[in-house]
């Protein structure tokens with residue numbers, strides 16, 4: 001597999017006196033080659049603002065992946081062994097569907113080569129591309145039981161506007177595709193805000209059989225109940241796609257999004273969910289959506305988003 005067209009951005013502090021144990025991500029990151037993909041954590045950027053623009057949001061997430069790489073580069077390496085940066089899929093202008101299709105092809109190829117893809121957005125239209133890659137990979141199975149776990153303040157189950165998808169529609173588009181394929185649509189949305197989703201969206205979620213949990217019910221003291229909901233969902237699927245919309249975090253922790261959350265879900269709860277999803281052994285692919293460095297404050301959002309990528313990579317690598 002070839003590197004996608006992008007500038008190599010991995011640089012940072014070198015603690016040479018510490019030897020191997022002093023290693024950081026920028027020192028470990030490799031370009032993709034046929035023989036270094038199996039059992040690797042493979043990063044892919046999705047540089048796309050079109051979905052958020054179509055959804056009347058604040059653009060800037062197209063710069064998210066490169067800003068995340070800049071922060072990740074200086075992070076220490078613990079469990080993650082083989083780290084590969086495949087580069088960026090870039091959306092040209094409003095050509096969102098073409099970018100999603102390209103992302104699906106890249107994810108499917110990485111899965112076929114036994115890598116674990118982590119895709120960094122970009123708006124949440126990334127989900128249609130990432131899921132599409134997993135669906136392609138599993139399409140030879142008659143009825144793959146795919147489960148989507150989304151940490152998000154929003155359902156993202158909107159109907160198309162002007163006959164177009166956006167960052168607000170990906171899971172409704174996936175539901176439509178599953179129906180067309182005769183597959184079940186298994187969607188678990190955690191962190192939903194009553195104050196950021198219309199009654200129409202709650203109704204659609206219920207009609208589609210979505211498992212959802214409000215931000216109100218995802219405090220630290222309710223963590224066991226949240227994990228029980230998650231475990232019940234995971235028990236009935238075989239292949240998991242995990243997606244984190246960073247706007248699930250409180251605005252003070254994650255200002256760097258199009259639609260910051262007034263309440264949100266604490267980082268410790270988000271990370272507990274992340275660990276539980278990985279521990280299921282069913283996770284195939286993950287992405288992080290909506291990181292928009294333009295609205296960051298002193299790189300607080302970048303640090304948090306990079307921590308989530310590193311935590312995910314560590315947890316996945318422990319199982320490899």
Ligand SMILES: N=CN[C@@H](CCC(=O)O)C(=O)O
Pocket residue numbers: 055056057124154155156158167168196197258259
């Ligand atoms: N990606 C989804 N965005 C949300 C929030 C939109 C907004 O409040 O600006 C949605 O469509 O519901």
Ligand SMILES: [Mn+2]
Pocket residue numbers: 152153154245247248259
């Ligand atoms: Mn959201």
Ligand SMILES: [Mn+2]
Pocket residue numbers: 124152154156167245289
């Ligand atoms: Mn979202």
